[in-house]
Amino acid sequence: MPSFELSARKPFNFLSVVDSHGWRQLAPFRVDEDNLCYVDRLSSGRVLEYRISKSADGVTVSTKKSLSAAERREVSDRVRWMLNLEMDFSAFYAACKGEPKLARARKLARGRLLRSPTLFEDVIKTILTTNTLWAATKNMSAKLVSVLGSVSDEDPEIRAFPTPEQIAASTPAEIQEKVRVGYRAPAIHELGVRVASGGFDLEALKTSPLSTPELRKEFMKINGIGPYAAANLLMILGRHDFIPIDSSALAIVSAEWYRGKPVTAEHVERRFKKWGAHKGLAFWFWDWKDNQS
DNA sequence: GGTAGACCTGGACGC
């Protein structure tokens, strides 16, 4: 099986990235034992699955068939992005010192969040997490891939996440009916159209010079993206100064400090205010009483 | 600027 190595900035813990949130469960990701697999559609149109596993210096990326030099460069760039191999978390780990609830985060080199190769895919998936159960999010993501994604010529069993063009070529009614995303269909289709037409360079936001509050506003201009979803996307981009506060966030904060009594977003903010630019990370990797994973 | 109500879906739950 053809393979190559990618190094990571230290400290690096492969499983801490894979387990950083639920993305590994959303198609076209899958986990096979301790390997992370992803079906990608390269710029050439070739659809293939690559398998990522830990190595001494970072990760090993393997494919069933060989890649051209250009394809290998493309896959390398995408895997580096997906696992955030280059990011420096030393300031966060320094801030964690003296906080027992973040001792494991430091010890396990937590901080990196698994992300999709494109911001487009992560925005769509974030929309799929809103106002629903996680099981339904997984279903919607799987259907989006199986209904609209490109099938591989090399393996008809695998499909990639649909491109903006593929989503734009569909209709909101078709997306709602076949992908079962409900009221989210118009927002998903609209984003596909905007990106496919070239009217919205969503991927440019990956490296935007905008301040985090300005970038948050940009995300919130997207239909279907509110405060929770914008904060989630900022976390994915490595901007950690907003907390994605959803109903489960309220529940765990309530259990942690308020004996299960109802709390608001302000309670969450107050508890993590002191972490400043690391607020999102401190929240995300806190050792919650009710979540010892 | 703050808030109530509608919004798709499908799994869980009670009957």
Added chain:
DNA sequence: GCGTCCAGGTCTACC
């Protein structure tokens, strides 16, 4: 079975 509730929120209308 069947009906109801509600979840990893957002949007809009209204005050």
